[in-house]
Amino acid sequence: MSVALEDQARFEAEDCAALVLASFACRSCLKAPDLITLTGAPGSRLATSKCAACGAMNRVSMSDTQAFKLWTLQRGNTFVHFAPQHW
Ligand SMILES: [Zn+2]
Numbered sequence: 001m002s003v004a005l006e007d008q009a010r011f012e013a014e015d016c017a018a019l020v021l022a023s024f025a026c027r028s029c030l031k032a033p034d035l036i037t038l039t040g041a042p043g044s045r046l047a048t049s050k051c052a053a054c055g056a057m058n059r060v061s062m063s064d065t066q067a068f069k070l071w072t073l074q075r076g077n078t079f080v081h082f083a084p085q086h087w
Helices: 016-023 066-073
Strands: 004-008 036-041 044-050 055-063 081-083
Touching: 016 081, 036 066, 044 066, 066 081
Parallel strands: 004 055, 036 081
Antiparallel strands: 036 044, 044 055
8 A cells, every 4th residue: 555645844944854854754654764855946946755654755855955964964864965956
């Protein structure tokens, strides 16, 4: 079973890493993602992650500021991949 779940990123640029990464937890089972793929044009960034535990596709749209925050913070075990063909 695979479902696609969409949300809007809720963190702010000044939030700590743990809070930012919580925005990308699986909407279905709350597992933290291993990999986040960031795509989209400036102003409409879209972070996609596939849950390793339940297979749900989680999509989180965000602003450029939030995307930059995601890219620069200490991400622990979560890898953030930028897909350059979409920039
Ligand atoms: Zn899940």
